[in-house]
Amino acid sequence: MNRFFTQYWTNRTCDDHVIYGRSGELLDHTAGNRFREHGVEAGDTVYVVTVRQGRLFLVGRMTVWKVCDEAEAVAALDYYPWEAKDHLLAASATRARFDFEVPLEVTKRLLFQSSKFSKPPLFIEPGVLDHQTLRGVRELDPASARLLDELLLGDERIFHSRK
Numbered sequence: 001m002n003r004f005f006t007q008y009w010t011n012r013t014c015d016d017h018v019i020y021g022r023s024g025e026l027l028d029h030t031a032g033n034r035f036r037e038h039g040v041e042a043g044d045t046v047y048v049v050t051v052r053q054g055r056l057f058l059v060g061r062m063t064v065w066k067v068c069d070e071a072e073a074v075a076a077l078d079y080y081p082w083e084a085k086d087h088l089l090a091a092s093a094t095r096a097r098f099d100f101e102v103p104l105e106v107t108k109r110l111l112f113q114s115s116k117f118s119k120p121p122l123f124i125e126p127g128v129l130d131h132q133t134l135r136g137v138r139e140l141d142p143a144s145a146r147l148l149d150e151l152l153l154g155d156e157r158i159f160h161s162r163k
Helices: 011-019 070-076 104-109 142-154
Strands: 004-008 029-032 045-052 055-068 086-093 123-125 137-140
Touching: 004 142, 011 045, 029 070, 045 142, 055 070, 055 104, 055 142, 070 086, 104 142, 137 142
Parallel strands: 004 045
Antiparallel strands: 004 137, 029 086, 045 055, 055 086
C-alpha cells in the first residue's frame, strides 16, 4: 500500500531554489537523511513543505520512482544534488512553487500518523503553525493527502513521468 509523507525544506533552501531559478521546475528530486528510516519507498507520495511566519506553504508533490544514494542520484540528474544519505527520484511530480500558501482551514485538518493515533499539527497560538511540527519527514494519513491533492489540482500543476 502506498503511503504519504511530508518533507520539510527550510526557508533558506526554498529561497536558494528561487535565487537559482528553480521555481517552476519539476520537483524531480529531493534528498534527506531519514527517508529510508521512515520506510519511504517507490510508489509513495512526498509533499515538500515549508513554514513561513506560522503559515504552511506547499512547494510541490512527487511520486517516488526510486530511493537511492547520492552517487545514483548524481548519475540520474542533470544537476548536482545536495549531500544526503537518501535521495528520492520522481516518477511524476508537480512544478515547484515557493509562494503556494495552504489555507489555514486545510492546515488545521491535516493529520499525521503516529504509533498510537493520528495527530494534528501544532500551533504556537491560534492561526500560527509551529514550524517544528513539520521538521524532517512526517507520514500523512490518506485523507490529509487528498486535501493537499485537491489544492494541487486547483492550482493546475503539470505532471511529468520518468521513463
